[in-house]
Amino acid sequence: MSLPQINENQIVFHRDQFAQLLTTLRAQGYHVIGPTIREEAIVYDTITEPEDLPIGYTDEQGGGHYRLKKREDKALFGYAVGPHSWKKFLHPPLIRLWQAKRTGKNMQISTEEQHNQTSYAFIGVRSCEIHAIQIQDNVFLRNDYIDPIYQERRQGLFIVAINCGQAGGTCFCTSMQTGPQVTTGYDIALTEIIDEQGHYFVAQSGTAQGAEVMSTLTHRPATADDLTKAEQIVANTAQHMGRQMVVSPIEMKGLLTRNLEHPRWNDVAQRCLSCTNCTMACPTCFCTTVEDVTDLKDEQTARVRKWDSCFTVDFSYVAGGSVRTSPRSRYRQWMTHKLSTWFEQFGSSGCVGCGRCITWCPVGIDITAEVRAIHESEQEQ
Amino acid sequence: MQIHEMTLEEHPFLTGIAAQHHALLMGCAQSATFTPGSYLFHEGEPANAFYLLLKGKVMLEVSTSKQAALPIETIEAGEVLGWSWLFTPYRWHFSARAIEPVQASVLDAACLRAKCEEDHTFGYTVVTKIASILMQRLQATRLQLLDLYQ
Amino acid sequence: MLPRLYHILHRQKELANTFTFILEPCDNATAPAFASGQFNMLYIFGIGEIPLSISGDPTHTDLLIHTVRSVGNVSQATCALKPQDIVGIRGPFGNPWPIEQARGKDLLLIAGGLGLAPLRPVMYQILAQREQYRNVTLLYGARTPEDILYRKECESWRAHLDLDIAITVDRAPTTWRGSIGVVTRLIPRAHFEPQNTIAFICGPEIMMRFSATELEKQGIATEAIYVSMERNMKCAIGFCGHCQYGSAFICKDGPVLPYSHVRNLFFLREI
Helix, strand or coil, rough: CCCCCCCCCCEEEEEEHHHHHHHHHHHHEEEEEEEEEEEEEEEEEECCCHHHHHCEEEEEECCCCEEEEECCCCCCCCCCCCCCCCHHHHHHCCEEEEEEEEECCCCECCCCCCCCCCCEEEEEECHHHHHHHHHHHHHCCCCEEEHHHHHHHHHEEEEEEEEECCCCCCCCHHHHCCCCHHHHCEEEEEEEEEEEEEEEEEECCCCCHHHHHHHHCCCCCCCCHHHHHHHHHHHHHHHHHCCCCCHHHHHHHHHHHHHCCCHHHHHHHHHHCCCCCHHHCCCCCCCEEEEEEECCCCCCEEEEEECCCCCHHHEECCCCCCCCHHHHHHHHHHHHHHHHHHHHHHCCCCCCCCCHHCCCCCCCCCCHHHHHHHHHHHHHH | CCCEECCCCCCHHHHHCCHHHHHHHHHCCCEEEECCCCCEECCCCCEEEEEEEEEEEEEEEEECCCCCEEEEEHHHHHHHHCCCHHHHHCECCEEEEEEECCEEEEEEEHHHHHHHHHHHHHHHHEEEEEHHHHHHHHHHHHHHHHCCCC | CCCEEEEEEEEEECCCEEEEEEEEEEECCCCCCCCCCCCCEEEEECCCCEEEEEEECCCCCCCCEEECCCCCCCHHHHHHHCCCCCEEEEEEEEEECCHHHCCEEEEEEEHHHHCCCCHHHHHHHHHCCCCHHCEEEEEECCCCCCHHHHHHHHHCCCCCCEEEEEEEECCCCCCCCEEEECCCHHHHCCCCCCCHHEEECCCCCCCHHHHHHHHCCCCCCCEEEEEECCCCCCCCCCCCCCCCECCCCCCCCCCCEEHHHHHHHCCCCCC
């Protein structure tokens, strides 16, 4: 591998400076969100100090399996991804759209002022997660319509990305071309290194704001040696993915379109509980529903938007009944949307290879195994 | 509103039937007209003709204890009427009443059946043609039964 | 996006459970322009929203016209509306009927049941520029003679010498002098040149499937056939995900879709 190019945006800071990073961000008015342990899982929530992070923990993941395990070191980011994704902040699970008041025959509809929305700073965003955010940007920030709720939260966002030091048991970002190396969409990108020289971070700024925040940390310029070590860590991660897709993302698009009546769908339908975990955990799933919530006097009502899932029978209800009554048809809808029709809609695959749908499926349905099964049966013909 | 009218040669039943078989069909054919309200045939009567409608509209009816004439379906110019002539006991299962002035080519059933027997190639052609029409009619009837528009 | 307030000006009963409403914006501004085939989301206070095709004249948009059938909570509440009642309207949304494609060609409109409502604006548009199209035919299938939607209007269209209107019903009493049978049977009798025809089909999915198949059999290219699809809708602007049909969002890529684009999905179950 050739010597990495060094520029003034690349520094090294000691792990002890991490508190200063959080302090700087808070001082700049950001609401800092990061990984923390809650109920035996690493979730994303408000953090105030480095001790809130899952120090010294890693996650053991498999189909329908998630356990936290202690590491031998005190890495701050020594895990893959948990059940939460950043979408819960940018695309809230529950939010009021507007309210209406009735007086006699008259009606007034209004929105609350929601412009005191604080800006988020996300700490520890993985490459797959940055891609997921960009994928949701394509969904919500279109030319014809923009979702103002998403836009407001997205515009002020500060991202401190982390290059993965280990691959998760269900990770397959390399197959989806979304990682593990952070390449885009960040303000600061970190690689955590723990070696004979100590516990430190190689950091690179991607924006002027990122550089400014970095300048408040005690640091030294990165050397070629630092950068090489950082690259090796990421290269090593790329070699140890827990899962693989047997075809490229674009090949998946055609594979599924050609096989909408494949017997494999019956097979997976036998296992799928339609529990909707996968859609809740998936960082790109965006479907929502609306509810009109009225007071008992029928004078005030609010329209509320909530996350929804294509796995519910109601999702496809039209007068006369639902279009997709069988679990088979609903699983097929989710998987063909995620891996195939997403391309025509948004110009990329909808999957970033984070593995959450595999880990959080109670029966361990593995999207990579389903693709493999359909691909192999096609090859046999 | 355009009136649909055609000659026997133009009738869709003859499409795809070889020219020499046209002659066989026409040999059994006679033209007939029916004024609105008059019956081409009644339920229960001997089925001794195959009708190719050239103009007008015919209502197929069945009689019930509650109603003398319950409408089932309309058959119009370009379509054919009747298959009971092809299968024993050669009796009509429905009545057919003209509701617009009707011009039809009436093919004598006994004549047709005899020619089908004599010339099996001709017979095969006629029967497969009728089978395909029956299939389309059955599909259409099934759709009609689905009560789609409620 | 917030619903805009409209009040009901006029209510008319069309069929047993189907009503046409004329609405006007509460703020006295004009209703926005729309294209044939588009729809609005109509909001009833505290109950919810439903998508409704606009069934008025796109060349006269000062008044908004919707025809509604009572089939669920919101539509039932809608059908109970009286003049002066206030509703919320968002729209217009959706991809309209491509009428300009039919210029200089034969235009074949095939409607089933309530499917005539999204096609009525097309008829108005054609009547306003009749010379732009060659043969214009409307084939309409209804349940019984009592269920013929816009019956008086159908009769007035029939009086036009340059329009072909054929109506059929599934069932009828003895007094009925019209056709009985499914609407696809009207297709072989219609006057159109298959290579030079544009067809718009609107009705229950089964009816559209069989009609499209028959049109293909008659020699019309799949690119020249358009259908109007219906799916569950919540947002109408491509964000909620409910209305997806293959890769199409019915709310913004449809509801009018070229048959050639959806033909492979049309014959699949539960898609």
